[in-house]
Amino acid sequence: MIKTKYLKITLPQEWLLSAFWLVTINLIAFFWNLGSTGLIDETEPLFAEASRQITITGNWITPYFNDATRFDKPILIYWLQAIAYKLIGVNSLAVRLPSALAAIFLTCLCFFVLRNFSRISPQKTALIGSALAAFNLQNYLWAHQGVSDMLLSGCISGALCCFFWGYAQQSHKWYLAFFIFSGLAVLTKGPVGLILPLVIITAFLFYVGKLKAVLKEIPLFWGSIAFLLIIVPWYLLVILENGWNFINSFFGYHNLERFTQVVNHHSAPWYFYFLIVLGLFAPWSVYLPIAIGRIKFWRRKYWSNQERSAQLGLFAVFWFAGVFLFFTIAVTKLPSYVLPLIPAASILVAMLWGEEIDKASSRPPRGFLITIIFHLTLLVLMTIAATQMVYWIGSDPSMLSLAGLLSSASLPLSATIIWGTTAFLSLLCLLKKGWWTSIIWLNIVGFAAFLLFFVTPAFALVDQVRQLPLREIATVINNQVKPGERVMMIGFKKPSLVFYSKHPVGYFWSLDQAEAKEYLKEIPTDAPTTILLLGQPLEISQTGLKKEDYQVITQLDPYRLVRVERPVLEKVIN
Helix, strand or coil: CEECCCCEECCCHHHHHHHHHHHHHHHHHHHCCCCCCCCCCCHHHHHHHHHHHHHHHCCCCCCEECCEECCCCCCHHHHHHHHHHHHHCCCHHHHHHHHHHHHHHHHHHHHHHHHHHCCCCHHHHHHHHHHHHHCCHHHHHHHCCCCCHHHHHHHHHHHHHHHHHHHHHCCHHHHHHHHHHHHHHHHHHCCHHHHHHHHHHHHHHHHHCCHHHHHHHCCHHHHHHHHHHHHHHHHHHHHHHHCHHHHHHHHHHHHHHHHHCCCCCCCCCCCHHHHHHHHHCCCHHHHHHHHHHHHCCCCHHHHHCCCHHHCHHHHHHHHHHHHHHHHHHCCCCCHHHHHHHHHHHHHHHHHHHHHHHHHCCCCCCHHHHHHHHHHHHHHHHHHHHHHHHHHCCCCCHHHCCHHHHHHHCCHHHHHHHHHHHHHHHHHHHHHCCCCCCHHHHHHHHHHHHHHHHHHHHHHHHHHHHHHHHHHHHHHHHHHHCCCCCEEEEECCCCCHHHHHHCCCCEEECCCCCHHHHHHHHCCCCCCCCEEEEEECHHHHHHCCCCHHHEEEEEEECCEEEEEEEHHHHHHHHC
16 A cells, blocks of 8 residues: 555555566666766767767757768667757766666566466566566666667567557557557668568468458558658658768668678678577576477467467567577678567566466476576586686787786676576575476576676776776867867777767778878868877887877877877878
8 A cells, every 4th residue: 555645546566566576677687887887889989979969969860970970770869869968968877878768668568568468377477577588688788788779679579569469459559559669660770670570470460360350450541650750750851961872871781781791790600699599698598499399389270269368479489580580581690680589588488487387386397307407507607607707808908907807806706606506506496396496586586696796897897998098098189189180090990089089080990091091181281280199009100100200198008199290190101
């Protein structure tokens, strides 16, 4: 019972528990220290700076980065970040807030869909499903980055869940919500926001023999109006403002070519997403084969005769498989592309565990027992990996001290204890009669501890060694740069330099590039005769510059910022 001076509300105890559960898991997974670290190069600062330019120029149609148009993604993510800047200031929290809110929406979405359409133990199934949606590295990582991927996942998942809700209840309002979320998805990342849900839904409806019936139910006219009202204004205005430059870049390069060709060297073997789902949805991923098999999706006649509201499991299989196959076929591959299948995976695994919890059997069925053994084996491997992690850190020059910092902070020990304890207690639960269903709750708690006591502090250390020097150098640039003076960076492209220095930067892998020479030639004659040059000491020396040719402004490992006379620089590179 909740009482106030003016209002008295009676809430069922299970809904109070649900609210507490959702607030807790979302706080741990998506809001804890969300803005405590700086932007992560390379992608996140591109979005952050393009959104900042909106607030500076007042141009809410064409996004810009580094004095050039940025047509990689549509406008919705930039709008949301720009609005967040207006509300809470220009900072990393504002940059990541849209992604975090999208992830929270997904978690709640999984809860309410399972709570309404899971036939067995709906409350417990919903609690498990929401926890799995929150406590996996795939959603966690992209919820903590100010890029468009998590927003797309939220919009696509919203569209699919609204469709199923409308399908199950034959409700026009839920079908209409499907069109709205699809429009937002297209405004987030382009045609894939509509194509992917349509492929999944069409395949599902055809399989259960409901395609014609649903086409008659859906308010196609009003849904299409809602969809077009969302997407047409911006797409029309941006084309009018930029013409074929936008059409060729966005629709050609960033959509068609990404599906049919390798873009930006992002190629991978056909089994790439098997590894991504296994690793980034671990440890829950080991249950996916049995969870999908338990649905018995091959029994088409059986599913066709089921009530619509009882078909959530089958719909989740089509959802999972549709996303997985779509991006497996695509030539360009990135880990974030399969984010939209995580809610489906969470629903499937939660329904599997919900059924077993409801049966309350003293021992797990044979197939489930084998899967649990795989689960325990994975936990042991994760424990061993934690002890060896400092030896697996790559040779990134900007993170050479990371291994030592991780060891000093005892983070490998923390991860080892968390997963070792989780594995040991899970084994005890398996051996003790009637306790084996506690394994899922135990692992949820273990994953929460992993996020709080390893991942969060580890991110802080990575930020300290990888990004903090760049932010400090950006501050120096902001204080030292002369009006009209150019800034160049060689060897690395670190877009965060533009965001934090609030100054355009010329990026070149080496000064031998024709583009670098052209860049110097295009500098106006009335500009300062000096250039600020940033790079690693070895890269600066490889340009042919001698120590007496430049003035060292600052040096923060592994970078050196120098000021050099333009004629001297032109002489050594020509």
